[in-house]
Amino acid sequence: MSAVSLIARDELRLMRRNRVAVTAVVLLVILTLVAVVTSWTHQQGIAAARAQHQAHADHAFEAQPDRHPHRVVHYGHFIFRPLGPLAAFDPGVDAFTGNSMFLEGHRQNTANFGDVRQSSPLIRFGQLTPAFVLQAVAPLLLIFLGYGAVARETERGTLRPLMLQGASARAIVLGKLLALGSVALLIAVPAMIGFALIAGQAGAYAGPMATIVLAYAAYLALWVGIVTLVSMLVRRRRDALLALLAVWAVTVVLLPRVAPEIANRAYPLANRLQTDVAIARDLRRLGDSHNPDDPHFAEFKKATLARYGVTRVEDLPVNYKGLLALEGEALTSRLFDHYAARDFAAQAAQNALVGAIGLVSPAIALRQTSMAAAGTDFEGHRRFLEQAEAYRYDLIQRLNRLQAEAVTYADDTAEDAGADKRKRITADHWRKLPEFGFRAAGPDALVRASLPGLAVLSGWLVVIGAALVLATRRLGARR
């Protein structure tokens, strides 16, 4: 048996004899299992509920009676953001964004009813998910089990006899790494069981899942390396423990909270009131359909009449009010897109800044990688918002087109007793309109989005690995 595995076995035997250590590992395994089960059932429950709500909303939309198309523009449509299977592992921002949206003409609404405003206030302490356990709790356990790995030998003076017996410094360090690494593997197993539950579902792609496994493996390996390194550099066990706890507290607890604060300052977001007022202002400048003397709409009217070769809107073969609605919606929608792009850019810049701070906090890098691969990061929500807006625009313009083509101008402007009935078109039109279907990001896009964080983690691994090599040399020189 090689010296490396002998030392590793010895280290593991010591851990097994330590009742506190065994209890801690067992507790963590149980905690992970609980996290796996609760977040899996939670995700299943949410996915089912949203699918049900969506079906209900679709049914309500299609069950509308004969109506004037513009009534349907205001009746609008509710859509719900579906939750992908990997959210059972890392729900990311799901609880922090609204997950339902009301789509209507003239207006762009916010996504509402996020869990963060509906659940108990304890949600701000964190969410019990496999991702949380592996990101925050597992490193702490590795610290408890490993801070003494080398420091203990240094403090008690057993390092020198060990080396005199022929164990090289390299073998000692590798043995300790191996022992702690196998513990890391052990505590990662339950979370991977969760993966087995997820893997069977539609939309659970192999690529992103492999990326997640890789990222967490790198992260835990990194902690194994950091713990061993500090244990080598520090001569007393207590100092090793305190130093490691400080590293953990700063990188896992403190920086993830400080980084957003910095990002918020660096790239402030405009609030909704200011955006709405700005959109209204731009709209008045572009073309105000409420203003009879508006140059844009006067021009539009002239062009429309010329196109059809008539002199009065009453003589048009189509309903002029429908054409106006089409033009008005096109104008507002362009502004919505413009301002949404501005907000998205600011948010992306904020997240990029947090990512840059992730260079010094592997926990941030891992969190971003994990959410990106699971499709539960801001980009995932943005996809939903953009698709929702595209769908809204398409739906509203189809309805406006129906108004232009299926309702006559004479009926549309009439106010006599029977006018209401003549303005309506038959209900089967609503059933012909397309339903909203969220297109989740494909596996390639998810993997690509998780690469920057993965690169940071790899960089850290290289740095810690090099430091370990150097420290091992110094340890060998102590002989």
Added chain:
Amino acid sequence: MTLWRHETRLLLRSRLALAALILMALLSAAAVAAGMAEVARQHAAIDAVAAAQAEDIGAVADYVDRTKDAGSAAYYSFHPTWDSPAPLAFAAIGMRDVAPYILRVRALGLEAQIYDGDTFNPELALPGRFDFSFVLVFLAPLFAIALFHDLKSGEREAGRARMLDAMPGGRRLWFRRAMVRFALLLGALIVPFLVGAILSGVGVGAMLLIVIVAALYLLFWIGLAALVARLGHGSTANAATLAGLWLMLVLVIPTFANVAINRAVPVGQGSEIALAQRERVHAAWEIPREETMRRFYASHPQWADSPPLPQAFHYKWYFAFHQLGDESVADRVRAYRQGLERRAAIANSLGWVLPSVGVQALLTRLARTDLAAQLAYQDRIRAFHRDLREFYYGYMFRDRPFAKADFAHAPRFGAPLTP
């Protein structure tokens, strides 16, 4: 007194202790500064409302003035509401980063408006804010652990414990030592807070209360360290045990409790309210208009003497069915709200046994940034919305023209509450 000074000097000679105290003070100061900057940003956003609103409503007034139609005025006019941060909000931002503190409403159906959010970046909200409550609840215990885990075991390991115990007044020595560490730690934590609180105009009572709460919270952790120390293990084992307890009490149990509470108190999704309200509102287009008016007048007799509906469209009918739509979901709204309150109440009562949760709940309550404060803001919006309806109905149902000057008479959102 000299003994106290001596103990202080002794403690500050330890590199670890000095570094811990300085770091505590720096973190506390940074958190207070970050909280104050956030509150200043929110104040600035609220201050900027008036100018934006004046511009917006001016354009509506120009448009409506052509027809002098009160219904159009009501339909197109958005009215701002806001929830000014309380003086103490800087210490605990609470829900103010995910719930809107500015919301514009129209006199139309409120249930379709009141749940709207503001623009925020969910990835930034996810980890939680870096404010004083975070430093107190999450970080201060770690510093207490760093300073207290070896209070006695350190001397034992140095071989001085027996001698110190044998000296006259030995017990007082430990008390003195503990008190010095406690006082310095509390000072490092609380002085930046007090500076921030004075600058923000927090009342003396609230300040004192928070000092007491912070002191008690630190004492809880110090007591825990003393209990662990009695097990008689070395400094290292003490530190590991205490860090494990911290993990359980501050991270694991609260997250676990959140899952349990959300399970135990199911709350119907708020989106169901919005869906139901929409159905009721739009159903009005399918029934005779007089039917809607009859129902509306039955519950709002003060408008029943309004002239009958004309042949053409009239906004009073439109607003009547919007209000009926709101009223039809009142039961659901109440149930939804009670569910949220019940969840918060259970979480708060957990605070009696879990100090981390208790301190957080108390801070957000004092800072008016908790769920109760959010709901109180919603109540103020509802009251304001009632005033808006009354105001516009006075024109619509009496067929009074709505001229440019009338815009100035519209209700304005009241002065924000100050504790």
